[in-house]
Amino acid sequence: MRALRRTATVLAALALPFTALSAGAGTAQAASMPQGEFQWAGDSGDGWDDRAVWYNPTVYGDTIDVTASADRSSLRVVITRPGDSWTMDLAAPAGQPLAPGTYADAVKTPETAGTVLDRPSMFVNGYHGGCATLTGRFTVKELVFGEGSAVRKVDLSYQQDCDDRGLLTGYLMASDVTPPKPVVLGVTVNGSGKLSATGGATVSGTLTCTKPVKVAIGGSASQEQPKFVQGSLGAEVDCVPGRTLTWQAPVTVHTPETDTPFVKSEPLKVLGHASATDPDTAQYVSVSADRWVKLR
Structure with a gap:
C-alpha cells in the first residue's frame, strides 16, 4: 500500500x-x-x-x-x-x-x-x-x-x-444535506352540487397530496341573481399520499342577507382552494380550483 x-x-x-x-x-x-x-x-x-x-x-x-x-x-x-x-x-x-x-x-x-x-x-x-x-x-x-x-x-x-x-x-x-421537498397539493371541484332545503348548497371535489398532512378546504360560491348571493365553504381532510380523496363542504349564504337562497336555475361560481402547512418545512402551501357548478 x-x-x-x-x-x-x-x-x-x-x-x-x-x-x-x-x-x-x-x-x-x-x-x-x-x-x-x-x-x-x-x-x-x-x-x-x-x-x-x-x-x-x-x-x-x-x-x-x-x-x-x-x-x-x-x-x-x-x-x-x-x-x-x-x-x-x-x-x-x-x-x-x-x-x-x-x-x-x-x-x-x-x-x-x-x-x-x-x-x-x-x-x-x-x-x-x-x-x-x-x-x-x-x-x-x-x-x-x-x-x-x-x-x-x-x-x-x-x-x-x-x-x-x-x-x-x-x-x-x-x-440534512438534501432539504425535504415541500408538500404538493392537488384539488378539483366537481361540476355538480346539491341545493339544500334551506337555500344553501353542498359542493365537493377531489384532493391529492405528496405527504401526510391535514388540508383545509375553503373558498367562496356565488350566483348572479337579481340580487348577488354569496356564501363561504369550508372543510378539513386528513390527506394520504398516493390516494385521491373526496372532499365535501357545505356552503353557507352570508350576503346580501343570510336568508337569501341559492337557486337551481343558475350555476354556482365556486372559487375554491386547498391549503396546508408542510410538516417538514413549516411552509404554507395553497392551491386553487375554480369552477361553475350546477345545482341539483
Missing part, C-alpha cells in the same frame, strides 16, 4: 474553522456540524494535491449536496467551493439498497447512466479528472433516507486506488 504524504502547507492554506482531524484517513472525528464535512487525502504529486477538507456552510461558500437514486441503491455527492469541485458516486450491487456496511472490491462507476453491476461501484473525482479503472472499498456507517431522493444523514469512509494515480482515502459526514 502506498504511503500517504500530507503537507502542512495545504492545510494551513485552507485555514478551515474547525479542528479534530485524526491521523488515520477515513477515521477523522469532527466537531458538531450543522450540515456536512468532506475530506480526501492522496499521494503527493499525483494530482490530488495531497489533502483538503470541505465544510458546509463556511465563509468559503462550500456546499455539499447528497441525493439518492429512486431505488436507494446509490448516492450522488457533489461538493463545491468557488473555483473547485468534487463528486462522489457510490452504489451497491444490482438489486440491493445501499445500507450500513462495508462494500469491498468496488469497481469504477459505469459511465453509461442507468448501468447496474453485480458488484459495488464507486468513483471519487476532483476537477483534475482522470481514473480509467480502479479498485476500492467504502464503509457506510450511517445512512438515513428522507422523502424521495433526499438523504437526511450519511456517515461513510472510502478508499480508492486508481490504476494511474495514487491511493485516495477520505470520509463524508453530512446531515
